[in-house]
Amino acid sequence: MAYLQMRGITKLYSASGVLANDTVDLSVEENEIHAVIGENGAGKSTLMKLLYGLEQPDAGEILIRGESVVIKDPLAANRLGIGMVHQHFKLVPDFTVAENVVLGSEPRKRGLFIDRKTAERDVAKVIEEHGFSIDAKRKIKDLTVGQMQQVEIVKMLYRNAELLILDEPTSVLTEQEIESLFATLRNLLNRGKTIILITHKLDEVKHMSHRVTVMRNGKVVAVRNTSDVDKKELSRLMVGKDILLEVNRIPKAFGDAVLEMRRVSIHCRGQQRPLLDEIDLQVRAGELVGIAGVGGNGLAEIEDVIGGLRSVTQGRMFLNGEDVTSMGAEQLRKAGLAYVPADRLHRGASLPSTVRENCIVTKHHDFLKAGVLQRGSIREFTKHLIDHFSISAGETMPVGNLSGGNIQKMILARELAAQSNFILFSEPTWGLDIASSQFIYEKMLELRAQGAGVLLISSNLDEILGLADTILVLYRGRIVGRMANTEGLSKQIIGEYMLGVRDDFHETVATSQSVVGHG
Amino acid sequence: MDRQRVIRVLNSLTGLILTVGIAFAIVIILILFLSKEPATAIYYFFVGPFTKAYYLGNMLNQSIGLMFTGLGIAVAFKSSTFNLGGEGQAYAGAVVTTVILLALPLMPGIVGGTAALVGAVAIGALLAGFSGFFKMRWGTDQLISSFLISAAVILIVNYLVTGPLDDPTNSMLTTARIAKQYQLLQIFKPSKLDISIVFAAAIAIGTYFFMQRTHWGYEMRMCGVNREFSKYAGINVGKYFLIPMAISGGFHGLAGGVAVMGTYYRCLKGVTAGLGWNGIAVALIAKNNPIAVIPAALFFAYLDAGAKAAMLHSDVTFELAKIAQAMIFFLVTAQALYGIFNFKKKVTT
Numbered sequence: 001m002a003y004l005q006m007r008g009i010t011k012l013y014s015a016s017g018v019l020a021n022d023t024v025d026l027s028v029e030e031n032e033i034h035a036v037i038g039e040n041g042a043g044k045s046t047l048m049k050l051l052y053g054l055e056q057p058d059a060g061e062i063l064i065r066g067e068s069v070v071i072k073d074p075l076a077a078n079r080l081g082i083g084m085v086h087q088h089f090k091l092v093p094d095f096t097v098a099e100n101v102v103l104g105s106e107p108r109k110r111g112l113f114i115d116r117k118t119a120e121r122d123v124a125k126v127i128e129e130h131g132f133s134i135d136a137k138r139k140i141k142d143l144t145v146g147q148m149q150q151v152e153i154v155k156m157l158y159r160n161a162e163l164l165i166l167d168e169p170t171s172v173l174t175e176q177e178i179e180s181l182f183a184t185l186r187n188l189l190n191r192g193k194t195i196i197l198i199t200h201k202l203d204e205v206k207h208m209s210h211r212v213t214v215m216r217n218g219k220v221v222a223v224r225n226t227s228d229v230d231k232k233e234l235s236r237l238m239v240g241k242d243i244l245l246e247v248n249r250i251p252k253a254f255g256d257a258v259l260e261m262r263r264v265s266i267h268c269r270g271q272q273r274p275l276l277d278e279i280d281l282q283v284r285a286g287e288l289v290g291i292a293g294v295g296g297n298g299l300a301e302i303e304d305v306i307g308g309l310r311s312v313t314q315g316r317m318f319l320n321g322e323d324v325t326s327m328g329a330e331q332l333r334k335a336g337l338a339y340v341p342a343d344r345l346h347r348g349a350s351l352p353s354t355v356r357e358n359c360i361v362t363k364h365h366d367f368l369k370a371g372v373l374q375r376g377s378i379r380e381f382t383k384h385l386i387d388h389f390s391i392s393a394g395e396t397m398p399v400g401n402l403s404g405g406n407i408q409k410m411i412l413a414r415e416l417a418a419q420s421n422f423i424l425f426s427e428p429t430w431g432l433d434i435a436s437s438q439f440i441y442e443k444m445l446e447l448r449a450q451g452a453g454v455l456l457i458s459s460n461l462d463e464i465l466g467l468a469d470t471i472l473v474l475y476r477g478r479i480v481g482r483m484a485n486t487e488g489l490s491k492q493i494i495g496e497y498m499l500g501v502r503d504d505f506h507e508t509v510a511t512s513q514s515v516v517g518h519g
Numbered sequence: 520m521d522r523q524r525v526i527r528v529l530n531s532l533t534g535l536i537l538t539v540g541i542a543f544a545i546v547i548i549l550i551l552f553l554s555k556e557p558a559t560a561i562y563y564f565f566v567g568p569f570t571k572a573y574y575l576g577n578m579l580n581q582s583i584g585l586m587f588t589g590l591g592i593a594v595a596f597k598s599s600t601f602n603l604g605g606e607g608q609a610y611a612g613a614v615v616t617t618v619i620l621l622a623l624p625l626m627p628g629i630v631g632g633t634a635a636l637v638g639a640v641a642i643g644a645l646l647a648g649f650s651g652f653f654k655m656r657w658g659t660d661q662l663i664s665s666f667l668i669s670a671a672v673i674l675i676v677n678y679l680v681t682g683p684l685d686d687p688t689n690s691m692l693t694t695a696r697i698a699k700q701y702q703l704l705q706i707f708k709p710s711k712l713d714i715s716i717v718f719a720a721a722i723a724i725g726t727y728f729f730m731q732r733t734h735w736g737y738e739m740r741m742c743g744v745n746r747e748f749s750k751y752a753g754i755n756v757g758k759y760f761l762i763p764m765a766i767s768g769g770f771h772g773l774a775g776g777v778a779v780m781g782t783y784y785r786c787l788k789g790v791t792a793g794l795g796w797n798g799i800a801v802a803l804i805a806k807n808n809p810i811a812v813i814p815a816a817l818f819f820a821y822l823d824a825g826a827k828a829a830m831l832h833s834d835v836t837f838e839l840a841k842i843a844q845a846m847i848f849f850l851v852t853a854q855a856l857y858g859i860f861n862f863k864k865k866v867t868t
Contacts, residue, residue, distance in 0.1 A: 309750060346745065353745075364738075372733055
C-alpha cells in the first residue's frame with residue numbers, strides 16, 4: 001500500500017477563477033524520493049499546500065497508509081508526520097538554531113518557562129543523529145544559506161516527520177551545498193524517511209528520484225519510474241504539445257534597432273552567479289522579440305532593467321539610439337518607453353484609485369492648465385480609452401473592482417496611448433481568459449504592423465511561438481538560445497533550452513563550473 | 520457628485536454616527552456610575568459648550584489649531600508619509616513667530632504678522648522636511664525620525680522660553696507679549712475666538728483642491744496609495760517623501776504661530792502641547808479628507824469644551840472628563856482605522 005495517496009484533488013481559487021488542481025492523483029510509496037515536476041503555474045505548489053494544510057481542497061481525499069485524513073493546518077500535518085521545507089526559509093535571524101527548531105513546540109520548565117537546556121540538547125541530538133554540520137547554539141544570521149536549509153530540515157525531523165516535502169530546495173544553493181543536500185536526502189532515505197521533491201530541474205529528478213509525477217495546467221499528465229524516462233521525454237511532458245494560437249502574423253522587413261542591450265549584467269553582492277549575465281539583445285522596428293524562460297532565470301530582472309526600476313552593474317542599454325543605461329523610470333518614460341508589467345495588480349495599476357486616475361498616470365502632465373488638472377479633458381481621454389479597448393468599467397470605479405482582463409486592457413490602453421515606437425510586455429496574458437488573451441495578442445501584432453518594436457517576456461511558450469519573430473531563451477540569467485521563429489521550431493526545442501538541456505553559447509567552461517544551481 | 524459617491528459618503532457617515540453614539544452611551548454610563556449628580560454632569564458634558572457664548576467662542580477658537588494640525592497630518596497620511604513630530608513642529612512655529620514679532624521694529628500689523636507666520640511655516644516645514652529627506656536619501660523610518668527630532672526640539676524650545684527669551688517682568692514661564700498690532704482680530708468677544716478660523720477653513724478647502732485637482736496633489740496621492748505603481752509610471756517617488764512632509768510640517772508650524780498671534784499673544788512654556796497628537800486624531804476621524812478636517816476639528820474641540828464645562832459645573836473630576844474623552848476618541852479612531860484597513864484588505868484579496 002502506498003504511504004501517501006491523494007485522490008481526485010481539486011482546488012479552485014474563486015477570486016481569480018484559476019483551477020489550480022484538477023482531479024489530481026498522487027501516490028507516494030514509503031521510503032522513496034518522489035519528484036513532482038512542472039512549469040510555473042502547473043499546480044505543484046498548490047498540491048503541496050493542500051497536503052501541508054496551508055489550503056483546503058474543494059474536492060478529493062488524502063490517505064496516509066490507507067487511512068483517510070483531514071489536514072486542517074500545518075500543525076495537523078506535523079502530527080501526521082508530514083513536514084515541509086519551504087523554498088523561502090521561515091526562520092528568525094536573531095534566534096539560535098535550537099530556538100528556531102523548537103519554536104512552536106518548546107520544551108517547558110514548570111509549564112511556563114522555556115527549557116533552553118533541554119531544547120539545545122534535543123536539537124543537538126537530532127543534528128548529530130542525521131549527520132548535519134550545524135551548531136545548535138549559533139544564531140541563524142551567522143549561518144550560510146545551505147545551513148539555514150539544514151535547520152529547516154532539522155525542524156521537521158525534530159517534529160518526527162516521516163514524510164518530508166522539499167519545495168525547490170536547490171534554487172538558492174551553491175553547487176557544493178546541493179551536493180551536501182543530496183547526501184542528506186540519501187541519508188534520510190536510509191533512515192526510512194519518504195521524500196517529495198518539488199522542482200523543475202530535470203538533472204535533479206534524474207539524479208535523485210525513484211519516481212516522478214509530471215504536472216501541467218493543474219493536471220497530472222504522467223507518472224513514471226525515473227529510470228524509464230530521459231530528460232527530453234520529461235521536458236516534452238512538461239511543456240506539452242504545440243497549441244497554435246489563432247493569430248495572423250504577416251512576415252515583414254525590420255527597421256532600425258529601437259531597443260538595444262549590450263552585455264548587460266547584474267551582479268549581486270553575496271551571490272556567486274550574476275542575475276543577468278552579459279545579455280545582448282536587439283529589438284528592431286516592426287519586430288516582435290520573445291524572451292522565454294522558466295521563472296527565476298532572469299526574466300523579471302530584464303523586465304525591471306528595461307522598465308528603469310533596477311540598475312545594471314555592467315553593460316549599456318539604448319532606446320532609439322539614446323543611451324538610457326542609467327535612467328530611472330521617469331526619464332525612460334520621457335525617452336519613449338511604454339511598458340505593460342507582469343505584476344499588473346501592484347505595479348501596473350493602483351487598485352484603490354479610480355479608472356480615471358489610473359489612466360492618466362503616465363501622462364497627467366498633458367492635462368495641466370496652470371498647474372490644475374483639467375477634468376473635462378481627463379474625462380474625455382478616459383472615455384476614449386474605455387471605448388476603444390472595450391473595457392467594461394465606469395470611469396470613477398476603483399480599479400480593484402474590475403476583473404483581471406479589464407485591468408489588463410486598461411493598462412494596455414494607457415501604455416499604447418503614449419504611441420511609443422517601443423513597448424515591453426511582460427507575462428501579458430498570465431491568468432487571463434482566452435478572449436482577453438486574444439485581444440492582447442491582436443493589439444501586439446497591430447503594434448508590430450505599425451512598425452513599433454515589441455518585446456515580449458513570457459513563460460508561456462505558446463504565445464512566444466505564436467507571436468514572436470525572434471526568440472531568445474534565458475537560463476540562469478544567460479541567453480542560451482537565439483533563433484528565428486521558423487516552421488521547424490517547436491515547443492519541445494524551446495523547452496529544452498529553457499530547462500538547460502540545450503545551450504548554444506556554452507563556450508565558457510570556467511564560469512559554468514562556478515555556476516550556482518538555480519531553477 | 521455621482522450617485523455612487525454619495526452612497527459611499529453616506530455609508531461611511533452612518534458608521535461614524537453609530538460609533539459616536541456608542542461612545543456617548545458609554546460616557547453616560549461612566550458618569551452614572553461615578554458622579555453623585557449625574558444629570559448635571561451629563562447635561563454639561565454634552566450641552567455645556569453651547570450654554571454660554573463665551574464657552575462656544577472658546578470652543579471654536581480651540582478648533583483652529585486642530586484644523587491646521589489635522590490638515591498637516593491628513594496631507595502626510597494621504598501621501599503615505601508619516602509625521603509624528605507635530606508637537607515639536609507646532610511649538611517651534613510658536614516660538615519663531617514670537618521671536619520674529621518681538622524682534623521686528625514696529626510696522627503695520629499685516630506685514631509683520633505675515634512675516635512671522637512665514638517664519639512659523641518655514642521652521643515647521645524644515646523640521647518635518649528633515650525626516651522626509653532622510654527617508655528619501657537613506658530610507659530612515661519617518662515615524663521614528665520625526666518623533667525624535669520633535670522630542671529634541673521641544674526641549675530646546677522649553678530652554679529658550681524659560682531661559683534666554685523669558686520675560687523677567689512677570690512670574691510666568693513665558694516670553695514677553697507681542698505688540699498690539701500683531702494680535703489677530705477677535706470676532707466673538709469676550710471669547711478668544713479670532714479671525715484665523717476663517718482662514719483655517721479656507722485653507723482646508725484650498726488643500727482639498729490642491730490634493731484633488733493639481734498635478735502635485737495627484738502625484739502625492741498616487742504615491743500615497745501605491746509607490747511601486749507611481750515609480751513604474753515615471754513619478755519621482757523620492758521627491759514625494761520630502762514634499763508631503765514639508766507641507767505637513769508647515770501646517771504644524773502655522774498652528775503654533777496662530778496660537779501665539781490669536782490666543783496667547785506670547786509663547787508660554789508648552790503653549791501648543793497636545794496640538795500635534797490631537798491633529799493625528801482629527802485627521803483619522805476625517806479619514807484624511809481635508810474638508811472633513813473642519814468638522815472633525817470642531818467635534819474634537821466640542822468634546823474638550825464639554826469635558827471642561829462638566830468639570831466646572833458638576834462633580835466630574837478632571838480625570839473622569841479625560842477618560843470619557845479618551846473613550847470617545849478610542850472608539851472613533853478605531854472605527855476610522857478599521858475602515859482604512861478594511862478597504863486595503865478588500866483590495867488585496
